[in-house]
Amino acid sequence: MDGGIILLIFLALLACWLVNKVARFFRLPKVGYAGIIIVFVLVMLALWGQTFDR
Numbered sequence: 001m002d003g004g005i006i007l008l009i010f011l012a013l014l015a016c017w018l019v020n021k022v023a024r025f026f027r028l029p030k031v032g033y034a035g036i037i038i039v040f041v042l043v044m045l046a047l048w049g050q051t052f053d054r
Contacts, residue, residue, distance in 0.1 A: 008048055015040045 019036050026032075 004048055004051060008044055011044060012041070015044075 016037070019033060019040075022028075023033050023036070028036075
């Protein structure tokens with residue numbers, strides 16, 4: 001489980017860096033930043049939740 005959390009943190013940092021680059025390129029407002037990050041976080045949490053054995 002620790003490996004999954006570490007990977008999630010790494011992907012979050014990578015996504016923040018990518019969102020920053022893309023948002024600057026397209027000149028998105030702050031709402032655009034927030035929307036992209038919220039969607040990414042929800043998708044990553046859904047994928048992370050699927051990894052648990054039931």
